[in-house]
Amino acid sequence: MVQASSKRDAVFPPGRQALYDQHRYSAAIRSGDLLFVSGQVGSREDGSPEPDFETQVTQAFARLSAVLAAAGCTFDDVVDVTTFHTDPPAQFDTVMRVRDRVIGEAPYPNWTAVGVTWLAGFDFEIKVIARIPDRA
Template sequence: MRQINPRNIAPPVGAYSHGMEVRGGGQWLHVAGQIGVAADGELCEGFEAQVRQAWANLMVVLADAGMDASHLVKVNSFLVDAAHLPLLGPVRQGFLGTARPASTLLVVQALARPQWLFEVDAVAFKPD
């Protein structure tokens, strides 16, 4: 995989890449939206706790497929309140480490259930 960050456009405004190039054979994984629900089925209380749990859930799915954050190609994050944006970055960075997948962040009116404050989905690739 190769990060694509052309010099003739502005650099990414955060910890992501404008594009991720994948060549050759390997294993693709499309991860459904992960929310702040713990393994016991309980929704975490508050935005930051939901973000932390959603990212932890994403990492568990990756691990189950034999992958980690370095295999992420694309990440989409959805939050329902722009005021929470400053809380998102540090949690996200803690899970991504040095990985810089292509990323999209959307502030949306609502998620599928009103108590959900954050959701993240992803695409990952592991070369052969």
């Protein structure tokens, strides 16, 4: 069983903490047996947006996977997904194609998709809540 703490327990994937430090947020916060993952985008190594949309979505899922792994989780542990889209009707098929490769079979996590007008130069962002598996 995971002990509750009054301090935030930050989780960072390898090699990306400087980017999070620069923007002053944590990749994820572990709270009890839950992991709250910040929005992940399809960025290049320097943090700039990947211009190809399908590659951007694929990279966002890869960044998310790295954060999950840093906390001992996988996509099987994800219970809640929120995605942000700058042009949902034009992007939906591509997002679903990438999602199907990554998320896998039912039962699926719940999912909320939100259309937005601004994502700091990105066209897609994904954030999740995962249950941290008990490895004991």
